[in-house]
Amino acid sequence: MRVLQVNAVYGYGSTGHIIEDLHNFLSTRGVESYFATPDKHSNIKGSIRIGNFIDHKLHALYSRIFGLQGYFSYMSTLLFIRKIKKINPDIIHLHNLHSNYINLPLLLKYIAKRDIPTILTLHDCWFYTGHCCHYVGYNCLKWRFDGCSDCDGIKDYNSSWFVDLSSKKFRDKQRLFQSIKRLGVIGVSEWITEEAKLSILRDATTIKRVYNWIDLEVFYPRESATFRMQHGFERGDFIILGVAQRWSGEKGFQVFIEIAKMCPNYKVVLVGSYTHSGDLPSNILMEGEVDCVDELAEYYSMADLFINPSNQESFGKVTVEALACGVPIIVKNSTATTELLGDGCGYLVNSGDVGEYVSHIATIHRNTKEYYSEKCVEFVQKFRCEKILVEHLEFYNLLMRDR
Numbered sequence: 001m002r003v004l005q006v007n008a009v010y011g012y013g014s015t016g017h018i019i020e021d022l023h024n025f026l027s028t029r030g031v032e033s034y035f036a037t038p039d040k041h042s043n044i045k046g047s048i049r050i051g052n053f054i055d056h057k058l059h060a061l062y063s064r065i066f067g068l069q070g071y072f073s074y075m076s077t078l079l080f081i082r083k084i085k086k087i088n089p090d091i092i093h094l095h096n097l098h099s100n101y102i103n104l105p106l107l108l109k110y111i112a113k114r115d116i117p118t119i120l121t122l123h124d125c126w127f128y129t130g131h132c133c134h135y136v137g138y139n140c141l142k143w144r145f146d147g148c149s150d151c152d153g154i155k156d157y158n159s160s161w162f163v164d165l166s167s168k169k170f171r172d173k174q175r176l177f178q179s180i181k182r183l184g185v186i187g188v189s190e191w192i193t194e195e196a197k198l199s200i201l202r203d204a205t206t207i208k209r210v211y212n213w214i215d216l217e218v219f220y221p222r223e224s225a226t227f228r229m230q231h232g233f234e235r236g237d238f239i240i241l242g243v244a245q246r247w248s249g250e251k252g253f254q255v256f257i258e259i260a261k262m263c264p265n266y267k268v269v270l271v272g273s274y275t276h277s278g279d280l281p282s283n284i285l286m287e288g289e290v291d292c293v294d295e296l297a298e299y300y301s302m303a304d305l306f307i308n309p310s311n312q313e314s315f316g317k318v319t320v321e322a323l324a325c326g327v328p329i330i331v332k333n334s335t336a337t338t339e340l341l342g343d344g345c346g347y348l349v350n351s352g353d354v355g356e357y358v359s360h361i362a363t364i365h366r367n368t369k370e371y372y373s374e375k376c377v378e379f380v381q382k383f384r385c386e387k388i389l390v391e392h393l394e395f396y397n398l399l400m401r402d403r
Contacts, residue, residue: 002032003396004089008099010037010047012291013245014317015096015123018212022093025389034087036080038101048083051076051101059100060158067160068169069131070097070104077103081110091396093119098126098133098158105176112179117399119184120177120201122192124314128173128199130166133157136312136335137250144198147171174200181205184399186392188212188315189336208395212315213388214324214380218293221326221373224302233302238365239267241303241327243296243318244310245289247274252309252332258354259307260284263361271299300325304369305361309349313337324380326373330360342379345372 003026009016010023019035023046026033034046038056041047051059055076063069080102084092092111097104111118124133130148132140138152148170154160177183177200185207187193193209201207225235233239240259244251247270260268260281268284280286290296300306306322308331313319319329319340329346331337341348347360364372 001091001396001400002087002089003034003091003093004048004084004087005033005035005093005095006050006097006102007035007037007095008097008101010035010039010041010044014212017293018123019095021213021215021385022389022392026393029393031393034089036083038099048080050080056099056101063100063158064161067154067163067165069100069158070102070169073101073103074106076101077106081107084110089116090400091119092116093121093396094127095121096123096126100158105172108176108180112176112181115181117182117184117396118180119186119395119399120204121186121188122196122314123188125192125195127177128196128201130168130170130173131160131164134250134312134314143170143200147174170200177201178203182399184208184395186210186395189313189339191336191339192314206395206398210391210395211383211388212317212320213383213385214317214320215293215385216324216380219297219300219321219324221377222298222301224298227298228302231302233267237267238265239269239303239305240361241299241306241322242268242270242272242308243299243306243322244270244272247272247276250310250312252307252311255309255354255357256284256307257281259357259361262354262358266361266365269299269303271296296321297325300327303327305330305364307357308332308337309357310337311335316340320380320383323376324383326369326377328364328369328372328376330357330364342375344375345379346376 005019007019011020023033023035036048036050038050040049059072062072120127126133129143131151132153142148149167151166154164183204185201185204187196187209190209247253260283271287271290273289300322306327306329308319311334313336316337333348333350349356
């Protein structure tokens with residue numbers, strides 16, 4: 001079997017680690033595995049680069065001017081298709097394509113013409129909308145009924161400066177995906193899987209929930225006294241942790257600011273990049289990006305509590321990583337996050353009232369982290385990487401069966 005994955009990144013970030021893990025797993029199972037990204041990874045067997053720095057920057061610029069993300073990089077995509085012909089994959093597995101590096105219509109037309117079994121993994125909602133990666137914050141259901149138009153999020157992620165062509169992009173995706181005879185769809189949570197069944201992907205050959213995974217040999221409860229001391233925390237400090245690739249309003253950054261103000265005796269530690277220019281409460285510590293997974297596991301392990309206040313999560317990998325390190329959680333009762341709260345592992349917040357967070361924080365502080373840890377670690381066994389990687393291989397075989 002020859003498998004080709006396509007994604008925006010490899011080896012870093014949530015989806016980048018997923019591509020890396022799956023590539024390595026397939027290689028150990030005798031699968032001829034390839035991955036294609038806009039990044040250069042020539043030292044890794046099976047790596048293919050799509051485009052170059054100038055092409056990616058021009059694609060981003062044209063996307064913002066003309067409102068057509070995924071419609072440029074024409075020559076780069078043609079060159080990539082030549083490489084696909086040479087590999088002749090049995091399965092093409094598409095992950096995130098919305099990072100200004102691929103011509104989506106050109107790629108999908110080729111896949112349909114060659115009748116290549118293709119899998120989409122829904123790390124977000126972009127594959128079945130006309131523009132948005134997430135729509136819950138806008139209370140939008142246009143993607144489900146009449147089709148996307150007048151997009152409320154047109155000025156947000158990968159914004160279009162002048163025109164709204166979400167209707168065209170929606171219709172094009174509908175037509176292109178329906179032209180692929182063997183199309184498998186993986187939802188990384190029950191929530192997004194059920195959403196996909198109501199979308200333009202509803203007629204796919206197979207739609208299946210396959211959770212994202214974590215490596216439990218990396219994420220497990222660690223002794224944290226030394227790490228705490230190295231980062232300037234005292235033994236009795238109560239530490240609230242938040243983790244995001246990039247902090248924004250959508251990720252709940254303002255919620256942490258309000259919590260810090262209302263709980264001045266607690267330490268609020270936020271891992272991830274940020275561009276906030278105003279003053280922050282003195283008990284908030286911004287730790288920046290952490291690329292090393294072992295270091296990230298140390299941050300989880302030293303925390304007394306993990307909070308994910310995001311309104312929209314297709315899965316919520318950082319939440320599962322925290323649980324695996326024995327840390328109780330407080331999460332918003334929204335989208336996929338509710339699936340990650342095992343019995344006795346923490347609490348759901350049902351409103352936007354920060355006071356509800358503070359009430360649950362006080363409960364966890366009173367009970368102590370140890371009260372929850374064993375149940376947290378037990379619950380995350382369902383996300384063990386070995387089990388879920390095998391599910392991917394089984395899905396490949398299922399989609400190829402009638403080829």
